[in-house]
Amino acid sequence: MSGEDERKLICDTPDCINNTLLPTCPGCLHGVVARCVCEAIDDLGIQENAIGVVGVGCHAMTAGAVEVDTISTAHGRAPGVATGIKRAYYGEAIVFTFQGDGDLGAIGLGDVLNAVNRGEKLTTIFFNNAGYGNTGGQMGPTTIEGQVTTTSPYGRDPAQSGFPLHMAEMMASLRGCAYSARVGINNLKNYAGARKAVKAAFQKQMDNIGYGFVEFLCTCPPGWKKKPDEAFHWMEKAMMEEYQLGEFKNVDEIT
Amino acid sequence: MDEKVLLTGNIAAAEGALYAGCRHYFGYPITPQSDVVEYFSAKLPQMGGEFVQSESECTSINMLYGAAACGIRAMTSTSSPGFSLMQEGISHIAAAELPCVIMHVQRGGPGSGSTQTAQMDYNQVVKGGGHGEYRLIVLAPDSVQEIFDFVQLGFYLAEKYRNPALVLTDAIIGQMKEDVELRTIDFGPTPEDRSWALKIHRSPKGKSANVHSAVGIVGIYNEWLARTNEKYENIKRDEVRFQSMFMEDAELAIVAYGSSGRAAKGACKLAREEGLKVGVLRPITLWPFPQPQIEELASRVKKILVVEDNLGQMVEDVRGAVEGRAEVHFMGVFSRHMPDCNGMIFPDTILEEVKKLL
């Protein structure tokens, strides 16, 4: 038997996480995103001023794991609510939104575009799982071409329902955006990059520069009608092919 | 004596908010209330406040939701089509039980309707217009002074009950000018507990605040229903407000609110000059509705004339309170002095109707 002193702690629980049991499905990566955000909040020491704003969808449940003041909003409306909070505290609060691809890319697209265009000092964590998880796996704006969902039973046909929406690139194209990246959390290397990206997006808010946006590629095994491991591999293959990881914007001044 | 200034109803509303200590306003231009948005855009930056022109009324109300969740005094205003867009957000604010003030300057509908005056949104405002069971505290001023005062009262009541309050005006009283006495009104203390609000400089050890509108998903549904139901019952019991004029010996009562209430009072004075026994009951709170007062009225007068600038909305509530114990007559949009959207219901027209009924 090896002695106790030989054991090393290689990974601890973030301070900012609370031990709520998340009701996410086996193989869902949403909880990992929440952990990543908690670690970034710890790294930056902003827990006491951080306020989380969630939309509607499974991503909203994961905010319960982040030990900060939170508010739930109507589907897609988080950027407006976050603006109200940010202004209420005259910029002092560190306000972030948790939004899914249905929430932000479909019903709330106008809300987020206008918030970014106003150059709001906010941070958005965007959960891209190529469709609607919470309502049972329907097609979303990020559903990829040919992908079978419960509302695209013959596969998404661009002629009929358009193209996969590339949010991180779109955000980067707006002048109010200071930081935009798409990240993966499929391995430790990517996870480290994701944590760095979230920190960078928060930093733009803390430095009063502009909007920060981080898109996470996620999974939804039941929505995709796949087993957890198959879902994970499909994300690595099909989604990562469509949605390139990378930093699309990182500026110290918005002009 | 405090300062008196000549203001439009819309600007008086903005001043009322500023005198109430409100420093946050979110809005979107729409006739006939764009001047409110413009006024705040000029004033608030000078007063250390925050003004945001939103991209839609849908977002105005959500910005208000966020600001109200921080426990500060914040406001939005709009007119009919914009009010429709706010319904989703209002339902969420009511679910989250947050205090805030919304001003609604009515214009004609439905659709894009007209940009001129009307009172066609009574049902939408008073019965809810968003989904689910909720109530707004609805104040209906009939003068510029009352608009100024009621915005302040709205903030007080909203905080007292942690419920959104709405000040309902229309293009007539929103755009007309009158002298207003500017002063901050002290309605008394409001609850000190702010534990529900989103905070900064929070101790990480302390309990976090979670403002949510998912009353049956995050919380226990029946608890929410029971608590808000009790709150609504308390408001109904304690907060009914109305103006009564010449009612002591009246044989006919006119029931009207807002700009129509003002016309009704004018008609009543003319009638009294001619010795006619006419009185007016003007609901000031449309919710809570002065139902007990109208019930009582029904046992004293034979006839009630309801005047409102629409096809008949509040008249249904009056009939509900009267329960057949008096005759209820209605005068509405077809009694305007011109047969188009510029028409208005004048005191003389109401007087003619009164004479026919007496």
Ligand SMILES: Cc1ncc(C[n+]2csc(CCOP(=O)(O)OP(=O)(O)O)c2C)c(N)n1
């Ligand atoms: C106004 C409105 N329309 C529709 C819904 C139903 N709804 C709830 S969650 C959801 C989609 C969620 O998908 P997404 O935002 O991608 O989040 P996920 O569950 O995948 O994390 C929908 C359509 C709703 N709650 N409100």
Ligand code: SF4
């Ligand atoms: S339905 Fe999909 S998105 Fe929702 S918790 Fe399950 S796996 Fe995650």
